[in-house]
Amino acid sequence: MLLLGVGGLAGWLYRETRPVSNRFLPQLVRVRQPLTPDAIAQRLAQQKLIRNPRLLRLYLHWRGKRRIAPGDYEFSPNQSLLEIAHILIEERFTPNWVTIPEGWNRFRIAQRLQERGVASASEFLDLCRQPQRFHDVGLPLPTNGTLEGYLFPSTYRLPPGSGAETAIRTMLDATRRYVYLPYREQMAKRGQSLHEVLTIASMIEKEALHDADRPLIAAVIYNRLKKGMPLQIDATVLYGMGKWKSRVLYRDLQHPSPYNTYRRKGLPPGPIANPGLASIRAALNPAAVDYLFYVAQADGYHRFTRTYEEHLQAIHEVRAASPTSP
DSSP states (O other), rough: OHHHHHHHHHHHHHHHHHHHHHSSSEEEEEEOBBBOHHHHHHHHHTTTTTSHHHHHHHHHHHHTTOOOEEEEEEEEESHHHHHHHHHHTTTTOOEEEOOTTTOOOOHHHHHHHHHHHOOOOOHHHHHHHGGGGGGGGSSOOSSSSOOOOOOOEEEEOOTTOHHHHHHHHHHHHHHHHIIHHHHHHHHHOOOOOHHHHHHHHHHHHHSSGGGGGHHHHHHHHHHHHHOOOOOOHHHHHHHHTOOOOSOOOOOGGOOOOTTTTSSOOOOOOSSSSSSOHHHHHHSSSOSOOOOOEEEETTTSSSEEEESSHHHHHHHHHHHHHOOOOO
C-alpha cells in the first residue's frame, strides 16, 4: 500500500509539473514590481504556462524565494514547472523582447534597436528608405519615401543580433495583421488608402494624450481638409525640422518643408510617426462634430471650438487657468 501511495504521488507530481505543451511559443512576462510567489504562480497559470499554481508557489517557498524580482522574463509552454521556477529563482531576465511605444518615429526605433543589440541604427534607417524591398509582406507600401508609419508599435521578440531586416519584417507583419487585414474594407468604403489613414493617425497620435480626444482631433483634421484649410499641426512642423521640442516658436512655422502644415494645405507627404491602434481607429471613425480648432489644456485634454473667435477665447481661458501663467 505504501509503495502504491508513493507511486501515485510521483505520478501526480509528474503530471502536474510537466510542460503544458510541446510547442516552443515564447511569451514575455513583465514584472513591474516585486510579486509574491502566489501572485506570479496565478499569473503564469492564467497565461497557460503552468498546470498547477499551488505547486509552483510551494516550490518557490521551499527554495526560500519570498519575492519575485521585477524584470522581463521569458517562458514557453514547453518548459516544465521546475524549469520555470528556476528562471524565477535565478532571476534570469531576458534580453529578447523589445518594446516600441506608440508615436515613436523611425529614428527613435532605430536607436532603441541599437541599444538592445538587435541591429545597428544606420542599417535599420537605410532599409526603412527602401520600402519596396519588403513588397512581399502582403501590405501596400509606399513606392518611394520611407516606412515611417508602417512600423507597428508593440512588444516584439527580437533577440540581440536579429538584424534590421528581421525587425522591419516583424513590424510590417504586425501592421498587416492588426491594421490592414481588419480594416481594409472600411478603408475602401471610406475611399482611403492605407497611407492616408496612417498619415492622419500619426498626426492624431502626436497631438492626443487621452483616448477621448482622438476622434475629436480626427474630426478637426477631416473638417479642415474638406474646407481647404491648412491643418496647422505643430507636430508636422517639428517632424519636417527633424527635431522634437515642447514648444513651437513662430519662426519654426516658416521652416520650408513639405511637412509644414502651416504653409501647405492638405495632408503631409506621409506619416510623421508610427501610430497605435487607438489613433488608427480614430482616423477611421472621426467624431461627428463640426469643430475646426482645438487647444491643449494643462491636464492634457483639448478644448475644441468651431470658430476662430471661439478659439481665441479658448486660448485665453486655457492660459488664464494654467498654473504657469504669469
